[in-house]
Amino acid sequence: MPEGHTIHRLAADYRERFGGRAVRVTSPQGKFSDAAALLDGTVLETTEAHGKHLFLGFGAGEWVHIHLGLFGKVTFGGAPVPPPTDTVRLRLAHDDAHVDLRGPTACALVTDPEKQAVHDRLGPDPLRDGDDPARAWRRVSRSRTTIAALLMDQKVIAGVGNVYRAEVLFRHGIDPYRAGKDVSETEWAAIWQDLVTLMREGVRTNRIDTVRPEHTPEAMGRPPRVDDHGGEVYVYRRAHLPCHICGGEIRTADLAARNLFWCPGCQRR
Numbered sequence: 049m050p051e052g053h054t055i056h057r058l059a060a061d062y063r064e065r066f067g068g069r070a071v072r073v074t075s076p077q078g079k080f081s082d083a084a085a086l087l088d089g090t091v092l093e094t095t096e097a098h099g100k101h102l103f104l105g106f107g108a109g110e111w112v113h114i115h116l117g118l119f120g121k122v123t124f125g126g127a128p129v130p131p132p133t134d135t136v137r138l139r140l141a142h143d144d145a146h147v148d149l150r151g152p153t154a155c156a157l158v159t160d161p162e163k164q165a166v167h168d169r170l171g172p173d174p175l176r177d178g179d180d181p182a183r184a185w186r187r188v189s190r191s192r193t194t195i196a197a198l199l200m201d202q203k204v205i206a207g208v209g210n211v212y213r214a215e216v217l218f219r220h221g222i223d224p225y226r227a228g229k230d231v232s233e234t235e236w237a238a239i240w241q242d243l244v245t246l247m248r249e250g251v252r253t254n255r256i257d258t259v260r261p262e263h264t265p266e267a268m269g270r271p272p273r274v275d276d277h278g279g280e281v282y283v284y285r286r287a288h289l290p291c292h293i294c295g296g297e298i299r300t301a302d303l304a305a306r307n308l309f310w311c312p313g314c315q316r317r
């Protein structure tokens with residue numbers, strides 16, 4: 049499942065390539081045909097992301113609400129626009145470019161109040177300017193649930209996925225099994241600020257890098273990581289490998305149906 053930085057990046061890409069222009073809107077697969085017909089020929093006014101939810105705003109309070117889920121995929125392309133395959137749920141096109149959405153969990157036309165309802169059930173998002181980390185802190189500080197599970201709970205904080213969760217806990221020396229109520233307010237503030245920085249960098253580079261300058265392959269004289277996720281990380285998918293800082297073995301376990309990775313030497317209960 050893509051993490052929040054990917055969705056914010058998509059919002060920017062849709063806006064850059066299609067914003068402010070009248071677009072042809074179609075649903076070659078047919079599941080979004082009625083809504084596509086309503087929007088066809090109108091201007092894409094704005095785009096927005098909140099956590100893993102993407103919104104395409106077509107003015108007059110009409111939004112396409114998209115959630116990629118596990119299998120959703122967005123593909124941008126140029127002109128000439130190729131004939132669509134029948135797996136394309138939503139295609140936007142103008143004379144110079146097109147973009148296809150396939151396999152999303154959600155793709156629906158929603159009104160302003162319906163969009164607001166989505167925001168209301170999500171926690172603050174480190175990538176949304178002005179979102180308030182105190183809202184998340186109120187839930188974290190009262191919870192007996194592990195901080196690892198809380199970071200993945202989109203109602204608590206929106207946009208953090210498995211990679212940022214593992215990495216931010218490592219960077220702050222916090223054991224993933226520590227209860228939310230045992231995380232201090234100072235630690236939470238530092239986690240939030242770090243997520244803002246790391247995830248902004250993720251939007252910019254379109255990959256997740258979390259190692260500090262002194263722990264890059266160049267600085268440490270070690271070979272770069274080989275993994276289809278790309279990016280230099282401390283613990284994610286590094287089970288049984290030596291920790292870059294203490295040399296101990298990185299551990300893995302199952303938590304809330306997702307793999308957890310951490311260093312017992314560096315992360316404290």
Ligand SMILES: [Zn+2]
Nearest residue numbers: 291294311314
């Ligand atoms: Zn370590």
